[in-house]
Amino acid sequence: xxxxxxxxxxxxxxxxxxxxxxxxxVGYHEKQLKILCTRFEGLNGWLLPGGFIGKNENLDDAxxxxxxxxxxxxxxxxxxxxxxGSLQRSWEHPVNKKQLAAYEGVSAQTVKWMxxxxxxxxxxxxxxxxxxxxxxxxxxxxxxxxxxxxxxDLLLDHAQMVHTAxxxxxxxxxxxxxxxxxxxxxxxxxxxxxxxxxxxxxxxxQRNFTKKLLSLGIIKKxxxxxxxxxxxxxxxxxxxxxxxxxxxxxxxxxxx
Amino acid sequence: xxxxxxxxxxxxxxxxxxxxxxxxxVGYHEKQLKILCTRFEGLNGWLLPGGFIGKNENLDDAxxxxxxxxxxxxxxxxxxxxxxGSLQRSWEHPVNKKQLAAYEGVSAQTVKWMxxxxxxxxxxxxxxxxxxxxxxxxxxxxxxxxxxxxxxDLLLDHAQMVHTAxxxxxxxxxxxxxxxxxxxxxxxxxxxxxxxxxxxxxxxxQRNFTKKLLSLGIIKKxxxxxxxxxxxxxxxxxxxxxxxxxxxxxxxxxxx
Numbered sequence: 001x002x003x004x005x006x007x008x009x010x011x012x013x014x015x016x017x018x019x020x021x022x023x024x025x026v027g028y029h030e031k032q033l034k035i036l037c038t039r040f041e042g043l044n045g046w047l048l049p050g051g052f053i054g055k056n057e058n059l060d061d062a063x064x065x066x067x068x069x070x071x072x073x074x075x076x077x078x079x080x081x082x083x084x085g086s087l088q089r090s091w092e093h094p095v096n097k098k099q100l101a102a103y104e105g106v107s108a109q110t111v112k113w114m115x116x117x118x119x120x121x122x123x124x125x126x127x128x129x130x131x132x133x134x135x136x137x138x139x140x141x142x143x144x145x146x147x148x149x150x151x152x153d154l155l156l157d158h159a160q161m162v163h164t165a166x167x168x169x170x171x172x173x174x175x176x177x178x179x180x181x182x183x184x185x186x187x188x189x190x191x192x193x194x195x196x197x198x199x200x201x202x203x204x205x206q207r208n209f210t211k212k213l214l215s216l217g218i219i220k221k222x223x224x225x226x227x228x229x230x231x232x233x234x235x236x237x238x239x240x241x242x243x244x245x246x247x248x249x250x251x252x253x254x255x256x
Numbered sequence: 257x258x259x260x261x262x263x264x265x266x267x268x269x270x271x272x273x274x275x276x277x278x279x280x281x282v283g284y285h286e287k288q289l290k291i292l293c294t295r296f297e298g299l300n301g302w303l304l305p306g307g308f309i310g311k312n313e314n315l316d317d318a319x320x321x322x323x324x325x326x327x328x329x330x331x332x333x334x335x336x337x338x339x340x341g342s343l344q345r346s347w348e349h350p351v352n353k354k355q356l357a358a359y360e361g362v363s364a365q366t367v368k369w370m371x372x373x374x375x376x377x378x379x380x381x382x383x384x385x386x387x388x389x390x391x392x393x394x395x396x397x398x399x400x401x402x403x404x405x406x407x408x409d410l411l412l413d414h415a416q417m418v419h420t421a422x423x424x425x426x427x428x429x430x431x432x433x434x435x436x437x438x439x440x441x442x443x444x445x446x447x448x449x450x451x452x453x454x455x456x457x458x459x460x461x462q463r464n465f466t467k468k469l470l471s472l473g474i475i476k477k478x479x480x481x482x483x484x485x486x487x488x489x490x491x492x493x494x495x496x497x498x499x500x501x502x503x504x505x506x507x508x509x510x511x512x
Contacts, residue, residue, distance in 0.1 A: 018272050019375060059341020059375060083339045083377050085315020119275060119315060121339050121375075 015052035022050040024165035027129025034145040045155040085119040124165040271308035278306040280421035283385025290401040301411040347371040380421040473499040
């Protein structure tokens with residue numbers, strides 16, 4: 001949007017009032033978790049990428065649209081995790097309101113609409129972050145990955161949102177097809193274990209971990225090895241999607 | 257509310273627009289699960305008990321208010337599980353709109369407000385249903401328990417809400433303090449196993465179930481027995497709340 005488009009932008013006509021979406025976009029790459037954050041021009045702090053729900057748009061479609069706009073990637077694993085509706089989360093807080101009003105080009109009517117109370121539906125997404133080119137929208141100054149241990153100051157309740165999303169992710173690792181999305185088609189056991197350990201945040205017993213997955217028929221050893229230099233060439237495995245989905249559906253807990 | 261109060265009722269002034277709450281109130285008693293349903297005068301079908309969010313009310317407070325109004329019980333275990341935002345769930349559907357407009361005493365302005373699109377935040381609650389006296393509100397003709405296998409026709413997407421709530425409950429049984437709320441302070445192992453089996457919907461191996469709970473220090477055998485007639489007097493157990501909460505917090509999965 002150009003400045004004159006911003007001035008003419010009337011969200012009250014386009015979107016449901018008082019309701020927003022915020023996305024905790026979690027990137028994984030080689031034992032690291034990162035979170036995608038954005039900074040708006042004139043705002044003294046960072047936010048999660050978010051948006052509004054079109055008056056004729058399904059809630060999930062709105063979340064997918066926001067995600068695709070920011071990552072350029074369609075069809076990522078996206079899941080609603082919690083709706084945040086505390087009164088404290090309002091932009092009405094004097095500091096927030098001042099920050100938002102400091103904004104150039106937005107009409108007073110729109111500032112009023114945006115500073116009303118919002119209940120926000122939180123979604124998390126998981127992606128291989130090396131595959132994503134974060135995209136800022138025009139009224140933002142920056143949009144980039146932060147290490148999960150080194151997040152910047154987040155406005156509103158967005159730090160709480162990240163916390164709740166990661167907590168949910170740790171629990172859902174046991175019954176959602178999360179591994180599929182973050183590992184290559186063929187992977188080594190250390191690669192798979194590293195993914196689970198990074199998300200859970202603790203070391204897993206290698207023998208138990210492997211035994212459980214093999215005994216459930218969820219992964220299968222291939223007659224191929226990965227060459228990683230020197231004398232090391234660990235075996236490659238792949239998921240057996242049918243058994244994995246069956247185990248998830250029947251409520252088998254992948255507890256390690 | 258009396259009829260003249262209903263006519264003067266102006267929800268647009270009191271509540272956030274386009275946003276509602278629906279509660280799947282699950283009752284447990286002696287191996288049976290029941291769901292609380294309500295029927296409005298003039299509406300040809302049943303609904304889950306629901307309500308709106310006051311403009312100056314926290315989302316969770318609104319859900320607790322709805323729950324307390326219907327059950328008369330404060331402090332029940334209540335948990336948000338999913339927000340439903342499909343376009344299909346609108347009262348705008350001709351059949352629904354006709355049903356709602358058939359309603360006596362409600363102003364046209366209010367019918368308009370109520371038939372706009374609503375995104376609804378779903379909460380589930382768990383209670384010992386023998387302790388609850390379901391309360392209908394004045395514009396309802398009935399509010400009562402139904403066996404989970406014999407639910408009536410539910411309007412809108414409320415059947416889907418029940419399904420999603422029960423699915424969530426089955427998963428969360430492994431990491432939420434659900435047992436605490438539905439068992440007496442001192443219970444027998446068969447009582448506890450019956451609760452878990454009823455919610456999960458399948459039989460559990462008794463030896464594994466008991467062994468796991470005892471080895472985690474979550475339950476403790478008391479030096480007392482329950483007399484249930486004949487020569488049967490099974491031992492009583494209680495939860496060790498501290499260990500239970502610790503296990504839940506550290507992410508131990510109570511997988512059986």
